[in-house]
Amino acid sequence: MSRSADRRDEEIRRLLRGTGHPAVPSDLAATAVARGARRLHRERLLRRAGWTLLAAAVLVFVVWAAVARPWEPPPATTPPLEGW
Numbered sequence: 001m002s003r004s005a006d007r008r009d010e011e012i013r014r015l016l017r018g019t020g021h022p023a024v025p026s027d028l029a030a031t032a033v034a035r036g037a038r039r040l041h042r043e044r045l046l047r048r049a050g051w052t053l054l055a056a057a058v059l060v061f062v063v064w065a066a067v068a069r070p071w072e073p074p075p076a077t078t079p080p081l082e083g084w
Helices: 003-017 028-068
Strands: none
Touching: none
16 A cells, blocks of 8 residues: 555544544433424414415405405496487
């Protein structure tokens, strides 16, 4: 092997022999559970808000359609022709 390969191998061995795994905070699981609960709560709130907005939009549309009756033809705006 070349010197650079030997040096690289030695560097890898030194890193593997070094300190073990990094320390993990003791409250990591509790923090993850709390964050997950907050995220689920936020998603549930947004979903409810979305459905509420959709229901309100449908209600407004139904009321508008009942009042405006867009399916009926508009009334005639010209006067009737008489005396021809």
